[in-house]
Amino acid sequence: MRKLLFLNFLLICAITHAQKIDISTASKFITADGLKEHLSVIASAEMQGREAGTEGERKAAAYLISQYKKFNLKPGFNGNYKLPFTLYQxxxxxxxxxxxxxxxxxxxxxxxxxxxxxxxxxxxxxxxxxxxxxxxxxxxxxxxxxxxxxxxxxxxxxxxxxxxxxxxxxxxxxxxxxxxxxxxxxxxxxxxxxxxxxxxxxxxxxxxxxxxxxxxxxxxxxxxxxxxxxxxxxxxxxxxxxxxEMPSANVIAYLPAKEKTDEYLFITSHYDHEGIKNGVIYYGADDDGSGTASVVAIAGAFANAAKQGFVPKRNIVFMNVSGEEKGLLGSKYYSEHPVFPLEKTTADLNIDMVGRIDPTYNGDSNNYVYIIGEEKISSDLQKITNSINNEAGHLEIDRRFNDPNDPNRFYYRSDHYNFANKGVPVLFYFNGTHRDYHQPSDTIEKINFDLMEKRVRFIFKTAWEIAMKDEMLKRDMPLDMPGR
Ligand SMILES: [Zn+2]
Structure with a gap:
């Protein structure tokens, strides 16, 4: 009896310890100013448009690694923060x-x-x-x-x-x-x-x-x-x-779990862009500087929460891939040479362009995000998105691009697709396109950081929820669904 009581006491201590920081407080670590700070490095002229296989890409990777080290996150590939691969042209x-x-x-x-x-x-x-x-x-x-x-x-x-x-x-x-x-x-x-x-x-x-x-x-x-x-x-x-031969690399870091140490949640972006063409820099502030700054900010918020006693049930992996603009090559390489088993990867939350407003959006343009792909593999994802948003997000969740007949085919056009293709549930966060899409004019002063903060906090909360679930997301959608 005494022993049991003592055990209960220990259990209560553990719970209190884990609850030192809650999801809402933790999400406030992500701020418009913080996102701007990251993006002003990532989308700077010094990064030369971050084309895969170039000096600009390597500089951007070095910045990302410096942040993950600062957050005390673990290197994701054999003790390295870089998962190298070669592009051939x-x-x-x-x-x-x-x-x-x-x-x-x-x-x-x-x-x-x-x-x-x-x-x-x-x-x-x-x-x-x-x-x-x-x-x-x-x-x-x-x-x-x-x-x-x-x-x-x-x-x-x-x-x-x-x-x-x-x-x-x-x-x-x-x-x-x-x-x-x-x-x-x-x-x-x-x-x-x-x-x-x-x-x-x-x-x-x-x-x-x-x-x-x-x-x-x-x-x-x-x-x-x-x-x-x-x-x-x-x-x-x-x-x-x-x-x-052009050496390139994905950047990969993770926050280790204590409980489900063989399970993983991925949060991804692509950090490469178009580089310099005819002497003109393509800054890619929105595409995908915004997603990359978001992944770094989310990593920082999780690292901060971890310092205050939060331990995710499963590992959270932060991966910035390269070669996306060459045909989703960095994520393809990963999906063919996974560091962590794909069947133990509960989901990939991919962030590609979340800093701008689609001029054709006709709802509250200061408060929306497009969500793509969540219904393809797991019926759990939509429920999680909705419940997080009802409790804490209050964004307009727009799912119009899930229509398999949508001519834009966005579902096939960013890195989550290579995870989905291997059966991993995915969620793609996106602001839509605009006149600066793939133009040198995709620059930082056009980013709406207040809106971006809302979106990124929402993604963070979704990630938290998925990382803390008792079970991995079930993979229950029929594989022969149109558009899969
Ligand atoms: Zn992109």
């Missing part, structure tokens, strides 16, 4: 193309794109002409084949992507307009060390007629009458190329 040096033995002149008869170069050479004596309509649903065995399509109104790269997806070896597009930009000599950065080898080039209508047995340039009318099918054509395309 193909650079074309020379290109020689012959069709039926006749040499073509680059940028006159044909155009190349360094994202789609053959590994050494492309050689064939047959092609399949598919006409102007070609997409993923085309019922044709194209595996390993070289396809020729004529250009129509849609972006030709859609046909290229479809051909690649269906396993073709190459796609040649016969240009409709012949007013093509010069060949792109540098490709899109990628994660894989080896290029896919999938080839693509564009050719003029006149030179392209050789691909389908023509001995003269075909008119538009003649092109439209050419039967689809296999043609005997000799193609020889030789390129010299190399891959430029």
């Amino acid at each position: 193909d650079v074309a040096a020379t290109s020689e193309l012959k069709i039926n033995g006749e040499p073509a002149t680059l940028d006159e008869d044909y155009w190349t794109n360094a994202s789609y170069l053959p590994t050494n050479a492309l050689k064939t004596n047959a092609i399949i002409y598919v006409g102007s309509e070609f997409n993923e649903k085309t019922k044709l065995d194209v595996k390993g084949k070289i396809l020729v399509a004529t250009e129509n109104e849609e972006n030709s790269l859609r046909k290229v992507a479809a051909a690649q997806k269906l396993g073709a070896a190459a796609m040649i597009i016969v240009s409709k307009t012949n007013t093509n930009a010069p060949s792109a000599n540098t490709g899109r950065p990628r994660l894989a060390q080896k290029p896919t080898g999938f080839s693509y080039f564009k050719v003029t209508k006149s030179f392209g007629s050789k691909l389908v047995g023509g001995s003269k340039a075909y008119s538009d009318q003649e092109w439209s009458e050419i039967p689809k099918g296999i043609y005997t054509t000799n193609i020889e395309w030789k390129v010299e190329q190399h891959a430029k």
